[in-house]
Amino acid sequence: MADNIPLFNLQKQHESLKKELNTAALDALNSMHWLLGPQTEAFEKEFAEMMGVKHCISCSSGASAIQIALGAAGIGKGDEVITTPFTFIATTSSVSLTGAKFVFADIDPHTYNIDPKDIERKITKKTKAILPVHLYGYPADMAAIMQLAGEHDLKVIEDCAQAHLATVDDVKVGGIGDAGAFSFYPSKNLGACGDAGAITTNDDAIADRCRSLRHSGRAKDKAYEYDLEGSTLRMDEVQAAILRVKMRHLQEWTDARQKVASWYAEGLQGLPVVTPPVPPAGGSQSYYVYTLRVEDRDGLQAYLKEHGIGCAVYYPVPLYKQPAYKHLGFNAADYPHAEKAAKEVLSIPMFPELTQEQVARVCDTIRDFYEKK
Ligand SMILES: Cc1ncc(COP(=O)(O)O)c(C=O)c1O
Known part of the structure; x- marks a missing residue:
């Protein structure tokens, strides 16, 4: 294994x-x-x-x-x-x-x-x-x-x-x-x-x-x-x-994260997953996490975990639904896009030291999940 x-x-x-x-x-x-x-x-x-x-x-x-x-x-x-x-x-x-x-x-x-x-x-x-x-x-x-x-x-x-x-x-x-x-x-x-x-x-x-x-x-x-x-x-x-x-290492770590993101973008092509947006010219992102929007999020999350691949949802419960804010009486229907994202996003491994082989394995595991469905 x-x-x-x-x-x-x-x-x-x-x-x-x-x-x-x-x-x-x-x-x-x-x-x-x-x-x-x-x-x-x-x-x-x-x-x-x-x-x-x-x-x-x-x-x-x-x-x-x-x-x-x-x-x-x-x-x-x-x-x-x-x-x-x-x-x-x-x-x-x-x-x-x-x-x-x-x-x-x-x-x-x-x-x-x-x-x-x-x-x-x-x-x-x-x-x-x-x-x-x-x-x-x-x-x-x-x-x-x-x-x-x-x-x-x-x-x-x-x-x-x-x-x-x-x-x-x-x-x-x-x-x-x-x-x-x-x-x-x-x-x-x-x-x-x-x-x-x-x-x-x-x-x-x-x-x-x-x-x-x-x-x-x-x-x-x-x-x-x-x-x-x-x-x-x-x-x-x-x-x-x-x-x-x-x-002193932050720039090199950020470059490495961006490299990892480019491997993911390539490796996930053709799958029913939405990869992170690309900023317009002059823009760049730090890839604190690498977050996909996917079909059957909970199924994929369970499958990745079963295959030894870390993943997490940032954030499964939007703030308007948190118990701490119950007294404020928010209505989830006022935030349809946050509501939908909370059900569909999934962050997959992202850190500067990830190797191209590891990224390929994550992508292959995601591909297997959708092929088996
Ligand atoms: C978006 C966002 N805001 C604020 C914070 C708060 O930072 P800290 O945990 O250092 O207080 C965090 C950290 O988790 C965060 O992700």
């Missing part, structure tokens, strides 16, 4: 960098700087450079990055933020933590990202921001979103948790809206060895407020004077040191 092929594999990446990571982590530990020290400062400088933005503000997670970015953009109680229901719950829980209310717009059935036409329908006098998610690493329709934001004087905070190095018109996501929120959860394209996140922005005032909000709302360079009501949402020095080591 052939070896199992996991959905993602952090082991290989970790093994290849183990020595460097151990040294970096121990050096940070023994430096006696725990928070907001030289590692954090260097990480922020390097990440901002890599993302092509003026500022990077590190923080404790992707969720806190969204919360801080929204707060720094002036979003709070009484405001509405339009976002997608087809995402991880941190997107919406972070809105709620600012005191604002999230409002869902349906998704585009081809990209799975928020549909600008439905955003427009959901804009009210209370709308203050749009929160697009670059789902699976495919950039949202930022041209249309930025146009709407300009017309209605709205802030745009990009949820880039799955989209490190993805681009629109040759600009990296996180540098298009007013701010971008990144997650470095261990399985993300750039993952820490624990929780970590960052905000990117070209706006000096937003950057200053982000720095304050992650640090209990402190006034600049004042230990016990608070301009804002923030919280304890900093990244620690050890994670910053680890991320600096890994960041």
Whole structure:
């Protein structure tokens, strides 16, 4: 029996960098700087450079990055933020933590990202921001979103948790809206060895407020004077040191993911599966996951698992159906495209170290499934 092929594999990446990571982590530990020290400062400088933005503000997670970015953009109680229901719950829980209310717009059935036409329908006098998610690493329709934001004087905070190095018109996501929120959860394209996140922005005032909000709302360079009501949402020095080591490989890992995607696109031709969309010129995607839309999703998922191939559904239950939001009384019929996608999507193995042989085996197994039907 052939070896199992996991959905993602952090082991290989970790093994290849183990020595460097151990040294970096121990050096940070023994430096006696725990928070907001030289590692954090260097990480922020390097990440901002890599993302092509003026500022990077590190923080404790992707969720806190969204919360801080929204707060720094002036979003709070009484405001509405339009976002997608087809995402991880941190997107919406972070809105709620600012005191604002999230409002869902349906998704585009081809990209799975928020549909600008439905955003427009959901804009009210209370709308203050749009929160697009670059789902699976495919950039949202930022041209249309930025146009709407300009017309209605709205802030745009990009949820880039799955989209490190993805681009629109040759600009990296996180540098298009007013701010971008990144997650470095261990399985993300750039993952820490624990929780970590960052905000990117070209706006000096937003950057200053982000720095304050992650640090209990402190006034600049004042230990016990608070301009804002923030919280304890900093990244620690050890994670910053680890991320600096890994960041040097992010471009090569992204290239490898794109190569894997091209093997899949070729190998799956002629099968009743819809492969991920291809961005227009100047665009690229990070392939956080490789997601198909398929016939008999649950049957295929069971078959792949039976044959040792990892797969998962992101996301089987859209947010408007989550028990946590029952009291908000959403109606699934208002989001037909999210509803359909949740029943048909399936993500198959995707990580930079996947080999062409492994990809061929995944494709052959999918072919066998449909031939046997
Ligand atoms: C789309 C999206 N938004 C936000 C987050 C939150 O990131 P974190 O887990 O680092 O808080 C994630 C991570 O899982 C995500 O996938």
